[in-house]
Amino acid sequence: MSKRLEQGGRLIDRAKPLGFVFDSNRLEGYAGDTLASALLGAGKTLVNRSYKYHRPRGIVASGAEEPNALVGLGQGARFEPDQRATTTELFDGLTAMPQNAWPSLGFDAMAVNGWMSAFMPAGFYYKTFLWPRAFWKHVYEPVIRSAAASGRPPQEPDADRYEHFHAFVDMLILGGGIAGLQAALTAGQSGARVLLLEQTPHWGGRAPVDGYEIDGKPAERWIAETLATLEAMENVTLRSRTMGAGVFDHGYALGYERVSDHMPGDGAIRHRLWKIRAKQIVTATGAIERPLSFAGNDVPGVMLASAMRDYVVNYGVAPGEKVVVVTNNDDAYRTVLALIDAGLEVPIVVDARDRNDGPLAREAMRRGVAVECGAAIMKVKGKKRVEGVMLCRANGTGGAGAPVKCDAVAMSGGWSPVVHLWSHCGGKLTWSNENAHFYPDPSRAPTGADGKPFVSTAGAASGAMGTGSVLTDAASNAAEACGAAGYAVTASAAQAVDAEEVPMKPVWVMPEQALPELRAKMFLDFQNDVKVADIQLAAKEGYESVELTKRYTTLGMANDQGKLSNINGLAILADSLNAEIPQVGTTTFRPPYQPISFGSIAGEARGATFQPLRRTPMHEWHERNGAYWEPVGHWRRPYCYPKQGESHDEAVVREVLATRNSLGLLDASTLGKLIVKGPDAGRFMDMLYTNKMSTLKPGKCRYGLMCNENGFLSDDGVAARIDAETFLCHTTSGGADRIHGWMEDWLQCEWWDWKVYVANVTEQWGQIAVVGPNARKLLEKLGGMDVSKEALPFMGWAEGELDGITARIYRISFSGELSYEIAVPAGEAMTLWSRLLTAGREWSITPYGTEALHIMRAEKGFIMIGDETDGTVIPQDLGLGWAISKKKDDYLGKRAQERSHMTSPERWKLVGLETLDGSALPDGAYAVGEGVNANGQRNTIGRVTSTYMSPTLGKGIAMGLVHHGPDRMGEVLRFVATDESVIEAKIVSPVFYDPDGEKQDV
Amino acid sequence: MLILHCPYCGIECDETELAPGGEAHLTRHGPGASDAEFEAYLFERANPKGVHFERWRHANGCGKWFLAARSTTTLEVFGTYEAQTTEPPAEIVEKIRARIPGWEARP
Secondary structure, rough: OEOOOOOOOOOEEEEEEEEEEEEEEEEEEEEEEHHHHHHHHOOOOEEOOOOOOEEEEEOOOOOOOOOOOOOEEHHHHHHEEEEEHHHHHOOEEEEEOOOOEEEOOEEEEEOOOOHHOOOOOOHHHHOOOOOOOOHHHHHHHHHHHHHHHOOOOOOOEEEEEEEEEEEEEEEEEEEOOOOHHHHHHHHHHOOOOOEOOOOOEEEOOOOHHHOOOEEEEHHHHHHHHHHHHHHHHOOEEOOOEEEEEEEEEEHEEEEEEEEEOOOOOOOOOEEEEEEEEEEEEOOOOOOEEEEOEOOOOOOOOEEEEHHHHHHHHOOOOOOOEEEEEOOOOOHHHHHHHHHHHHOOOOOOOOEEOOOOOOHHHHHHOOOOOOOOEOOEEEEOOOOOOOOOEEEEEEEOOOOOOOOEOOOEEEEEEEEOOHHHHHHHHOOEEEOOOOOEEEEEEEOOOOOOOOOEEEEEEEEHHHHOOHHHHHHHHHHHHHHHHHHHHHHHHHHOOOOOOOOOOOOOOOOOOOOOOOOEEEEHEEEEEEOOOOOOOHHHHHHHHOOOHHHHHHHOOOOOOOOOOOOOHHHHHHHHHHHHOOOOOHHHHOOOOOOOOOOOOHHHHHOOOHHHOOOEEEOHHHHHHHHHOOOOOEEEOOEEEEEEEEOOOHHHHHHHHHHHHHHOOOOOOEEEEOEEEEEOOOOOOHHHHHHHEOOOOOOOOOOOEEEEEEEEOOEEEEEEEEEEEEEEHHHEEEEOHHHHHHHHHHHHHHHHHHOOOOOEEEEEEEHHHHEEEEEEOHHHHHHHHHHHOOOOOOOOOEEEEEEEEEEEEEEEEOOOOOOOOOOEEEEEEEHHHHHHHHHHHHHHHHHEEEEEOHHHHHHHHHHHHOOOOOOOOOOOOOOOHHOOOOHHHHHHHOOOOOOHHOOHHHOOOOOOEEEEEEOOOOHHHHHHHOOEEEEEEOOOEEEEEEEEEEEEEEOOOEEEEEEEEOHHHHHHOOOOEEOOOOOEEEEEEEOOOOOOOEEEEOOOOO | OOEEEOOOOOOOHHHHHHHHEEEOOOOOOOOOOHHHHHHHHHHHOOOOOOEEEEEOOOOOOOOOOEEEEEOOOOOOOEEEEEOOOOOOHHHHHHHHHHHOOOOOOOO
């Protein structure tokens, strides 16, 4: 049973008790506690259930590597799943829930008994649920999902705010243990700009717990003095609670600052994502202790030896009162001594090595602790908590063991450097036989833009294990990195000695010859329930690649990401394959090192600031007048303007009829407007458009098509010739920036000797379409320009002053009605809009939105980019051959349109479609033909590209692409809706309204 | 997240300022080209493991296209240069050869 000790705990303040709730129990901890230390202090050893078997799980670690103690933290809009208790600072009023237990932690209905686990072997997802197929959707998947569910997603919008920081530094040092502090000190002395990040709230890492001496004083004092020195340096920035999350190309790194997780709701930013560019990065990320693989190593109460030491020394918490320590190295003896110092009992130290007469073991024995060498834990007794262990010989099979009573087990399998950040950007590893771990190979460091290394390591992250080596390594590597960043400095490290230790012995399975029933209880990945036997089975079944084994068994997946399970799993796999561990290699380390919040990634980009909103000069008017918005690129355009009590459909019908019968008004400002100017403008226009634009006379407009080099239609619009050297190209609303870029590309990269420039003036002009039989009367009423048919004929344009406002009026029509598009300087567009509305009252002038626009164009058979085109359609498919010049030698897309497939008569071509019953066809519906294809699907012979209920004609109209379409006029096709109902439609001309174009040309 | 030098602005651009444009130094084939030539122009790309010449636009900057010689494996940048050229400048080729002895451009 874990408990709070009467005294001790260097990080807690016993004068400040904090209340919190776990699993509906009201508990108490102290300021300075983590949730994990507070839980242990309150006697909670069972904190969760495992993912697959729902086995009881306790706290194993004291930091980021914790696999089990994941909780749902907070409530309502501040609820967040999958939070590690070990990295959660306790605050007053904290609430947490265990995640994998139902109905309760103590009794979990999902718990899989020992015998059942035989039916859930490695790769069981792949093996078990193959048949019958229909069971997947209704039985297997729901059951697996409810059984394997981890945290639940929050149900309310996040109540907190997040932000991004951009930082540029010479030296970025990740990790604020003694190595990071030493590296920062060396770098600080070089004059370089230094940023030092530490993921915990505390500096100095493990050193204060382990009780080393540095520069002749206790580590804790050296840390405090070094911090003070660093804080006084103007070129050094220090940030605790900030994790180095990832290292990326060319010196880019992410820092994740948990600004106010420990004081939620106080109005501060919650998380801050640091986007850092550094010349050199030093990872001082320390090392993580490895578990040992013995049967029952997952029973609550079994803990890493170093974590146990942390809880005793840092938090005054005893994970147990009677602790068996099992180890293959000397470091675990420091835990033995810490436990004895705290007045706890260590009945026995189980040392897998044949003999140990090192100073640490001797000290333990001097204090009366029994040390048994060449020994192993055969298995742990107890289900929901440790009740004892059975001992056996280390090199045996695990037969009849000797029982030892205890309520906790401290295990140490040696230490692995945290190589994640080193590896993110391609740093390679090498194997140490001495320490049985992978460590960074400095000769194969990540390289930057100049081809030279930009990441180095410091301290334990380099594989340096003693205090003196850690400091020397940190100082010299930091000095070298400073030199690479252009700041020369001599490395001078703080003085410390490496403690004398007996070499560790690699132990991957305990005991070495363990029988299968023991191996089936040795857990490698506590969170995902991956055991030694699973890896061996995977190897037997041919999963020899470590990456495949990982996915097959789920080893190291989810939150663990190889922190605890990696080396042990690799070693088992290597052994199963009769290979050496370095030959098996590691899985890939990917950022982030630890999960970071989605909020921090989004930063301020949410809600109204998610992306910029482009507004036309009339945007506010639309808003005031009840516009129902449609997003078009970054613009918002009114879809329609519903009146009180009017549905959107009714509004659209009213707007169409008002425009067709009298007068409509459209805000067309979003239309792309590109100026193409220069002596070679005509030549350039002829390359861009399929038709000949160079022959266009000033004062005239022409509809044109643009294709890409694949020949596919990319954009369309009306071009106007302003003068001999100047064209104005109208593009689609969404296409303006893309087409502008397209033009620049050809001018800069292919025809750079042509004398042409282009400018995007879309936002410089407001554009208003005055549409309908009374359009001319309205403009004449405003006065100032001659808008008669003679002075300004269809497809002409004129410049002048309309009612005192400088304007260009284009006589172009996308509706088929008499139509004037009036472009005025953007600042005057709202004035003109208001005057048009006022003067147009006598004709019941009606503003209309994009849906009315679409319907009217469809009634006229005008195509819409994105409806009739989808990136595979050429102009010839759409009956637009008339807009393709036969005289030009070249235009973009011409050669492609000569390819055999493009000239094939078998292409689907544009037709109009009219249902026999007058209904509107479903959008995107396919027409089915005879027979089935190779996949047994019905053959299709056409599809709907645009479909509307036409208010003008009182029936459904549609356009579509149909095989041999134009040759099949009058034929009836069968279209199938998603509900499998069949709608019959007749092939007709796509021009439903005013086929001779009489109305627009008056 | 690459950093590339914009030869027009003269600044070191963060990748977020740039838009990629695929392989550089392609020869455009238009009407009159054979099917094979045209297919090569449209679809055949070097996709090398190693030195690559590619197009980048300083889209959130000066708007200019420029070209970069970069290793696709190590991300080492051998140099960037203006787009108005049909082949890499000699000094960049030299720099590549100094790093990768015997390197030859794809014909």
